C-alpha cells in the first residue's frame with residue numbers, strides 16, 4: 001500500500017510536468033492551424049488534457065507506398081459456412097529500411113490479415129497461440145455468445161489452441177480483432193496484434209459504393225508508436241498509465257506512408273487501433289467527404305463532413321471523391337497540421353467505376369418507446385492512471401456487475417465524471433453488442449453518432465444515454481478502450497441470460 005501511494009505521488013508530479021509541456025505543444029499547434037476549421041459541435045478535445053500526455057505526432061514524410069493487409073484464406077468455405085485458422089505469433093518486421101523490429105502479428109510478423117465474413121454464415125475459427133505468453137482472441141464489435149468472445153477469462157496459454165464456432169447474425173460492418181488478456185492487452189496490441197474483420201450482407205453488396213479490396217476499398221489502420229534508437233518497440237519504456245502514445249504514426253504498419261491511386265472515389269475503412277490517441281482527420285484542401293458507416297455498420301444516409309474524430313477502437317468508413325481534387329495531390333491531416341497520408345493521384349482517370357450517389361444506406365430506427373425508457377443501468381467512469389474505476393470499482397473476474405435479458409433493450413446512462421483536475425476522455429466499449437446513442441447531455445446525437453456503435457468516447461463531464469441490446473447470451477466485458485485504463489481495471493462484466 002505504501003509503495004503504491006509513493007508511486008501515485010511521483011506519478012502526480014510527472015503528470016503535472018507533462019501536462020504543462022503538453023499544453024505548450026498544443027498551443028503551438030493551434031497557432032499554426034487554419035482558423036477556419038471550426039466545425040459546429042467539434043471543439044478541440046485536446047483542451048481536456050489535464051491528465052493526458054499525448055506525444056506530438058510527426059508528419060508522414062511520404063516515403064513508403066501504402067500496403068494493405070492480406071485477405072485471410074479460409075481453410076474451408078461453402079455457401080453457408082467458412083472456417084479460418086488464426087495464429088498469434090511473434091516475428092520481426094522491417095518497418096524501417098534495413099532494420100528488423102521485434103513484433104507480434106496474426107498469421108504473419110506484424111498486424112493481422114483481413115477476415116471476411118458474411119451475414120448468415122456459420123463460422124469456425126481455429127485459434128492458435130504461438131506466442132511465448134498467454135493471450136486471448138477478442139472479436140471487437142461482433143455479436144457472438146460470451147463464451148467465444150475472447151474476454152480475459154478465455155486465455156490460451158503458449159502452444160495451446162482451440163476451435164470456436166458461431167453464426168454471423170449482424171449486418172455488414174467493419175470490425176476488428178485483438179487480444180484481451182488481463183494486464184497484457186495494451187502491450188500485445190502495441191506490439192502488433194490487431195487485424196480487421198469485414199462483414200458483408202446483401203445490402204452492402206448491392207449498394208453502389210466502392211468495394212474492390214485494395215483498389216478502391218481500402219483498410220486504414222492508424223496506430224502511433226515510439227521507436228527506440230535501434231527501431232524497437234520498447235513498451236515498458238514508452239508506457240503511460242493514461243494511455244501510451246508515440247511520435248511515429250504507422251498506417252497498416254507502414255511508416256511515412258503515401259498512397260498512389262487513380263483519380264476516383266475511394267472508400268477508406270479507418271480503424272483507430274491506437275492505445276489511446278484520438279485522431280481528428282481532415283484533408284489539406286478542406287474538401288468534403290462522406291461518412292457512410294460507424295462502428296457497427298452503415299448510417300441511414302451518408303453524412304457529409306470536412307472533419308472526422310475517431311477515438312481508440314472506433315471505425316468509420318468514409319468515401320472521398322478524389323475526382324474533386326485540384327492538382328495531383330491531396331493530404332490527409334490530423335488535428336492542426338500533421339500530415340497523416342499524402343495521396344498522389346495518377347493522371348489517368350478510372351472510367352470503370354460505376355459508383356453513383358446513394359442516399360439510403362440503412363434503415364436503423366430508435367423508436368419512441370426505446371427513447372422514453374427509464375435508465376436501468378448507470379455507469380460512472382472516473383479517475384486516471386492506476387486510479388481508474390467504473391462505479392467506484394476495479395475489475396474483478398469473480399464479480400458480475402450487471403445482468404440483462406437476451407434481446408431486451410435497456411437504457412444505459414454512461415457518465416464521464418469530471419474530477420478536480422478536469423479529467424480526460426474515456427472511450428467506453430461494450431462487448432457483444434452494437435448499441436445506439438439516444439442522447440448526449442440530453443440532446444440527440446449528431447449524424448455521425450446516430451448509427452450502430454460499440455464504443456462511445458465521452459469528454460469529462462459528458463453523459464450519454466444509449467440503447468443496449470444483446471442478441472446472444474453469456475458474460476461480456478464493458479470497459480474503457482484506452483488500453484492502459486482497461487489493463488488497470490477500468491472494466492466490468494455483464495451477464496446476459
Ligand SMILES: [Cu+2]
Pocket residue numbers: 388425426427480481482485490
Ligand atoms: Cu479511460
